Amino acid sequence: KAGVTxxxxxxxxxxxxxxxxxxSPISGHRSVSWYQQTPGQGLQFLFEYFSETQRNKGNFPGxxxxxxxxxxxxxxxxxxxxxxxxxxYLCASSGKDRDRETYGYTFGxxxxxxxx
Amino acid sequence: GENVEQHPSTLSVQEGDSAVIKCTYSDSAxxxxxxxxxxxxxxxxLIIDIRSNVGEKKDQRIAVTLNKTAKHFSLHITETQPEDxxxxxxxxxxxxxxxxxxxAGTKLIIKP
Numbered sequence: 750k751a752g753v754t755x756x757x758x759x760x761x762x763x764x765x766x767x768x769x770x771x772x773s774p775i776s777g778h779r780s781v782s783w784y785q786q787t788p789g790q791g792l793q794f795l796f797e798y799f800s801e802t803q804r805n806k807g808n809f810p811g812x813x814x815x816x817x818x819x820x821x822x823x824x825x826x827x828x829x830x831x832x833x834x835x836x837x838y839l840c841a842s843s844g845k846d847r848d849r850e851t852y853g854y855t856f857g858x859x860x861x862x863x864x865x
Numbered sequence: 866g867e868n869v870e871q872h873p874s875t876l877s878v879q880e881g882d883s884a885v886i887k888c889t890y891s892d893s894a895x896x897x898x899x900x901x902x903x904x905x906x907x908x909x910x911l912i913i914d915i916r917s918n919v920g921e922k923k924d925q926r927i928a929v930t931l932n933k934t935a936k937h938f939s940l941h942i943t944e945t946q947p948e949d950x951x952x953x954x955x956x957x958x959x960x961x962x963x964x965x966x967x968x969a970g971t972k973l974i975i976k977p
Contacts, residue, residue, distance in 0.1 A: 753908075782964065791969045792909070792954065805964045839908050853899045854965065856908030 751776065753842050753857035761863045767828040770860045774821050774842030780804070781823040782854065783815060784839040792839070798823055827862075835864045867892040869957050871968025879976050884945055886971045888955035889937040895957040898938045899965070900929060903952045913940070942973075950975045 754773040762768050774781050782805075783795040794807035798817035815825040821842075827834055838861075841854035868891045878884045890898075896917040901909035915922045915929045915938065922929050926945075931938040938957075942949055952972050956965040 792967045794964055794967075797964055804962070841908075853911040853914050854901075854909075856901075856910065858906075858908050 753840060753855050755838075755840050755857035755860050757860060758858065759861045759863075761865060762830050763865055764830055764832060766830050767826060768830060768862060769824055769826045770838055770840075770862075772823045772825075772840030772842075772857060774823070774840075775844070775855055778842035778844035778855075779821055780843045781817055781821065782841045782843070783823070783825050784841065785809070786837040786839055786859070787835075795825065795838075830864045832864050835862060837861050867895060867957060867959075867966040869955060869966050869968045871955050871971055873971060874969065875972045875974070877974040877976060878945055880945055880947060882945055884942045884949070884973055886940045886953055886955070886973070887937060888939070888957075888968050889935075890957040890966070891936065892957070892959065892966075893933075893936065894959045895966075896960060897958045898929070898931060899956050899958075900927075900940045901954045901956070903954065903970075905951075909954055945973075945975050947975050947977065949973060 756771045780799045782797040785793045796815050797805040801817045812828045817823045837859045839859045841856045843854045870889045872887050899914035902912045903909040913924050913927050913929050915931050926943045928941040952970045954970045955968040958965045
């Protein structure tokens with residue numbers, strides 16, 4: 750079955766601009782979580798959406814926002830980009846999988862954002 | 866809140882030897898403990914997970930052990946191979962309605 754799809758894979762933006770990243774989860778998964786990953790900083794949780802509602806939120810400024818559509822696809826937006834926003838942004842979907850009793854995440858390959 | 870500590874941050878082992886990565890969690894209500902492997906340029910991939918009602922789980926060369934009393938769990942990789950080189954993350958969760966709390970990651974290097 751198709752995995753988690755993130756678009757675009759790479760992005761270069763200028764300070765002050767805004768950016769929108771997209772994530773299509775595994776079919777049937779209703780939860781989508783977003784993470785920021787920078788070298789040496791591990792996985793920093795941004796937010797989670799479940800059935801179009803934000804269910805959990807990490808400690809990021811309000812410049813980071815997201816939404817989820819009725820088909821479970823999700824977008825995240827970063828406004829007024831700063832140099833420190835350069836990172837790999839990962840999306841993960843989760844849901845009860847018929848083949849295995851797990852609520853583990855399936856990650857996409859990420860969007861590499863570079864702010865110059 | 867929940868905190869997960871992971872050690873070591875870097876682990877270098879000879880090919881064919883075993884590797885062990887340990888994680889400690891703080892919230893005794895945590896009941897789900899997955900391990901992820903992240904290869905260069907890719908997103909993390911779930912490799913094994915364990916629930917709190919089980920003490921050990923194996924999948925070929927990989928095993929995870931859980932000690933609920935001490936609140937720690939470990940990943941064991943036997944007969945390491947070059948393709949095991951990656952960053953490994955542990956995580957803990959109280960259930961599907963809660964977010965995963967992640968360890969900081971361990972860079973595993975397999976020396977030929």
